[in-house]
Amino acid sequence: MRASWPDRIRIQARAGLFVPIVTLAVREDSAFVSLPRAGAFWSGGADAFDGSLAVPGAGELLSILCPVALIERIADPHLERTPSGWTLLGRLGEGEPLSWVEVRLSNDCARITEILWRNHEGEIVLRARRFGARRVGTARVPDRIRLESQGAKESIEIRLLGPREDPEQPADLFRISAGPGQRVVDEAQLREIVGVALSP
Numbered sequence: 525m526r527a528s529w530p531d532r533i534r535i536q537a538r539a540g541l542f543v544p545i546v547t548l549a550v551r552e553d554s555a556f557v558s559l560p561r562a563g564a565f566w567s568g569g570a571d572a573f574d575g576s577l578a579v580p581g582a583g584e585l586l587s588i589l590c591p592v593a594l595i596e597r598i599a600d601p602h603l604e605r606t607p608s609g610w611t612l613l614g615r616l617g618e619g620e621p622l623s624w625v626e627v628r629l630s631n632d633c634a635r636i637t638e639i640l641w642r643n644h645e646g647e648i649v650l651r652a653r654r655f656g657a658r659r660v661g662t663a664r665v666p667d668r669i670r671l672e673s674q675g676a677k678e679s680i681e682i683r684l685l686g687p688r689e690d691p692e693q694p695a696d697l698f699r700i701s702a703g704p705g706q707r708v709v710d711e712a713q714l715r716e717i718v719g720v721a722l723s724p
Contacts, residue, residue, distance in 0.1 A: 525682075526690055527586055530593055532698045549698045556700035559717060565702035566714040584641075588652040588671070589684075590663050591627060591636055598625060609637070649674050660687045 527533045531552040537545045547558040557566045587594035595601075598614035612627040624642040629635065639652045656667030669682045702708060709717065 526693065526697060527589070528693060528698070529586055529590070531586070533585055534698055547700055549700045551698045554699070557714060558700050558703060558706065560703060560706065562717050563706050564709045564714065564717055565700075565706040566709050566711070567700075568711065584650070588639060588654070588669055589665050591639060594625065594639070595627060598627075647674065658684075658687065661689045 525533065525535045532550065534547070534549040536547045539545055544558075544560050547556075547560075549556045553569065555568055557564075559565070595612065597616055598612070599616070601612055601614040603610060603612050606628075608628075609631045610629040612629065613624070615624050623644040624646070626638075626640040626642070627636055628638040628640075630637055635657050636654055638654065640648050641650045643649050651672045653670040653672075654666035655669070657664055658667060659665075665684060665687055667684055669684075671680045671682070673679070
């Protein structure tokens, strides 16, 4: 995974060290998905990743890794003591697809342990549990993140094995082109391919 705050991210999943299974790149205005083993390629607007494909957008994923920007967007924040630590509550700005956020901190307030996004009815839409902590430059990121969707029906675990600063990112890092033998698919075909890949 490589990222550039606040709204660009590229993630590649591989089988072993060399065989790419999926590459996802999201920028502020565009998104790309390459599925080499399925021979498929999709590109579109970044807004497709705001929920319609059940993939967190770049901004949301970066907020989970480094929540400072998320906390700055909270309107009318309220900090309260809980038996397990502290909770910072507040609503997100107007026009946000998710209306409320809770940031849960350890007893000493030094570590964010959990972030919850709630809809306007108070239901949890996305839960991010954060484990451990390490420094990357001036940022403090978790060792491991577990993302759970509404009702914990789906979950993804991200482990940061060797995070480091990345000052020399290529200009086209967050843009992917179709590879040899890949056909361009539309959004419905992409959902079908991803659904088959995720089925037991």
